[in-house]
Structure formats: C-alpha cells, structure tokens
Amino acid sequence: MPELPEVETYRLYLEGTSMHQRIENIEVEDPKLLTTTYAALTDALVGRMFTDTRRVGKNLFVMTDGAPIVHFHFGMTGDLAYYHNSLPRPRFARIVFGFAGGFSLGFLCPRKFERIGLVESIEAHLLRKKIGVDALDITPEVLFENLRRRKSPIKSVLLDQTTVAGIGNWIVDEVLFQAKVHPEKNAGTVTIGDAERLHAAIQKVLQTAIAREANYGQFPTDFIIHARQWGASPYAQADxxxxxxxxxxxxxxxxxxxxxxxxxxxxxxxx
DNA sequence: CGCTATGTTGTTCC
DNA sequence: AGGAACAACATAGC
Structure with a gap:
C-alpha cells in the first residue's frame, strides 16, 4: 500500500537487510517491470552492492558502489521481501536480487504496476518527472503557493505529486479530515490559514503512519480512515x-x- | 461473474 | 501553452 509511509518503511527495511552484500544475479520475470533494459540493469549492478538509500515522496533511490542509482516505484501494491534461498521464493517476487551469502531481496509486484530502473542522478529524475518537495519537508508557505494557483478540487491537487510528493488516496482523505477541509474545495480559494492547517495535518498523519510502520489499522480512533472500506483486509469488515x-x-x-x-x-x- | 483497487501516464479537450 | 478530466494500464481479491 505504497504511499509515503509505506515507502519509508520499505526504505528502512532495505537498509536493515540488503546493504553491503555483493549482487550475484538479478532475475526479472517480465521486462515490462523495468524502465531500463535487462542488460543495462545487470551490467550496472552485478558485482556491485547497495550502499545508501534516499526516499522522495513515493520514490525510493538506492545508491551502489558503482555509478548508477537504482530507482524503485511501488505502484499500488509493491512490497519487498528479504529471504534466505533455502526458503521458497515469495509469491509475486517478479524481480529478485540474489546476494553473495545466500540471501535474496524480492521486489513483490502483484499487479505489475511497479517499476525498477536506473537513473543518472536523483535530481535529474525528480526534474524529469516533475516531482515536487517531499511532504515531510514542504513549508506551509510553499504549500499555499502551490495550492492557490490551481483550480481543481483540493483533493486532486494534493494527490498531484508536483504539488507535494508522497500523498496518496488514503492519506489525503485523512489529511483533509484532520484539517477540516472539504475534499472538493476549489484549491484556488485556500487561505494561508487553510494551508497552515493542511501542513500541520500532513505532518501529523505522516508521522503517525510512519511510527506505526504504515499499519493503518493502528491509527488513533479519532482518524476517519477507520470508515474506509479496505478491499481485501479482514480488518476492514470487522472494525x-x-x-x-x-x-x-x-x-x-x-x-x-x-x-x-x-x-x-x-x-x-x-x- | 462483475466490481473495486493504494499510482502514474497518455490523450483529448478547452 | 498549459491545465483539467479521465481512460488505460495488469492483476488479485471479494
């Protein structure tokens, strides 16, 4: 469920499992999952190791001890699973990094909306994709300026990754509720006061979600997210x-x- | 079977 | 030109 808090959780997971191990091989089930050719990916990464990570919005960048940077996007359903090769490959692990030492990192892609590729630099990628300031870093003033010049419903504008990076469909509803702003309010009519309340709500909701490792079922009871129907989750129907x-x-x-x-x-x- | 889905992108219209 | 609206993408789960 990869909005900003999930991607941050995945980043920490990757940091805790997959760093500083030589990559021996990379398996790719479907080349459509790559934004790079398979040859370019293996040429750049086999023999290298992951050394550092950075997240911007919903994008995860993984640095290596070589030149290229690996870009992960988790789409709607992406996930990571680190496992020993004595265990069966996790379901939907359609891309697998095999490390020297017998462990593997699986990139789980149930619906094939996920992507991995190489990027020249983080800044160049962000510029090319027009990805805005990360939701945890944006100031109330910049948020205000980015909202006021748009005319769509404020919910749509907050979901636009150029306005602010990292907010997804579940979190935007929670942010709007906490800030007491109607989702269809014309973004061009926001006041600086609205922007300040939205900014505070973004911080609160994201910090809350990250602290719970993006487990939305553990959100406080005064969050509106508990009204949402969670497609496949048993929690949804019960609670x-x-x-x-x-x-x-x-x-x-x-x-x-x-x-x-x-x-x-x-x-x-x-x- | 039919319907929904966390995200992004391409197309069309204005 | 640039923004807004929306279909399309591929698949799983209910």
Missing amino acids: RHLQCPCGKAAVAQSRVGGRATYFCPLCQING
Missing part, C-alpha cells in the same frame, strides 16, 4: 466505523477526481 469520530454524522462516501473519497459532511464544510 469498520461508519460514524465520524465527531459522533454527529455518518461518514460520507463519494468520488473526487475519479478516486474513492471519504469525508464528514459536518466537520468538513465546503466554504
């Missing part, structure tokens, strides 16, 4: 709260910018 934490209204469900949207019609007035 779902259809009532807003304010206790005065049922959580409303709609679509904004083509995405499933949950909000409280009392707490989040479109004004």
Whole structure:
C-alpha cells in the first residue's frame, strides 16, 4: 500500500537487510517491470552492492558502489521481501536480487504496476518527472503557493505529486479530515490559514503512519480512515466505523477526481 | 461473474 | 501553452 509511509518503511527495511552484500544475479520475470533494459540493469549492478538509500515522496533511490542509482516505484501494491534461498521464493517476487551469502531481496509486484530502473542522478529524475518537495519537508508557505494557483478540487491537487510528493488516496482523505477541509474545495480559494492547517495535518498523519510502520489499522480512533472500506483486509469488515469520530454524522462516501473519497459532511464544510 | 483497487501516464479537450 | 478530466494500464481479491 505504497504511499509515503509505506515507502519509508520499505526504505528502512532495505537498509536493515540488503546493504553491503555483493549482487550475484538479478532475475526479472517480465521486462515490462523495468524502465531500463535487462542488460543495462545487470551490467550496472552485478558485482556491485547497495550502499545508501534516499526516499522522495513515493520514490525510493538506492545508491551502489558503482555509478548508477537504482530507482524503485511501488505502484499500488509493491512490497519487498528479504529471504534466505533455502526458503521458497515469495509469491509475486517478479524481480529478485540474489546476494553473495545466500540471501535474496524480492521486489513483490502483484499487479505489475511497479517499476525498477536506473537513473543518472536523483535530481535529474525528480526534474524529469516533475516531482515536487517531499511532504515531510514542504513549508506551509510553499504549500499555499502551490495550492492557490490551481483550480481543481483540493483533493486532486494534493494527490498531484508536483504539488507535494508522497500523498496518496488514503492519506489525503485523512489529511483533509484532520484539517477540516472539504475534499472538493476549489484549491484556488485556500487561505494561508487553510494551508497552515493542511501542513500541520500532513505532518501529523505522516508521522503517525510512519511510527506505526504504515499499519493503518493502528491509527488513533479519532482518524476517519477507520470508515474506509479496505478491499481485501479482514480488518476492514470487522472494525469498520461508519460514524465520524465527531459522533454527529455518518461518514460520507463519494468520488473526487475519479478516486474513492471519504469525508464528514459536518466537520468538513465546503466554504 | 462483475466490481473495486493504494499510482502514474497518455490523450483529448478547452 | 498549459491545465483539467479521465481512460488505460495488469492483476488479485471479494
């Protein structure tokens, strides 16, 4: 479920498992998962090792002791699994880095929306993809300027990675709820006060999620995320709260910018 | 079977 | 030109 907190969790996982081991081989089940040719990937990485990591928004960059940098994007369902070769390969491990020493790092790609490739430099990649400032680093003033010049619903603008990098569909609903902003509010009408509340909510929601290793089921009870229907999760059906934490209204469900949207019609007035 | 899905990108329209 | 709207991508799970 890779929004910023998941990618941060994966980054720490990779740091804790896969560094400083010689890469002996790379298996790729489907070349569509690569933004580089398979030959370029193996030429650049076999014999090298991972040395450092950096995350910007939902993008994970892994440095090596050679020149190229590996870029991971987790799409909607990507994950990592580090395992010993005596164990069976994890399901959906469609790309596998095999290390000297008998361990492997699997890049799990259930729906093939995930991508791995080589980039010249982090800055060049961010520029080319127009990825904005990371959500944990943006200032209220920059957020305000980036919102006020747009005309779409504020939810759509916050999801745009050029506005601010790392916010996804579940987190944006939580951020808007915590900041008491209606998801369909015209982004061009935000005040500096709105931007300051949104900024504080972004920090709060992301810090909360990262501290719980992105396990949304462990969010505080005053979060609206518990109203959301989680497709496959058993937690969803059992613990779902259809009532807003304010206790005065049922959580409303709609679509904004083509995405499933949950909000409280009392707490989040479109004004 | 039919419907939904965490993200991004390409196309079309304005 | 540039922004907005939305379909498309590939697949799993319910």
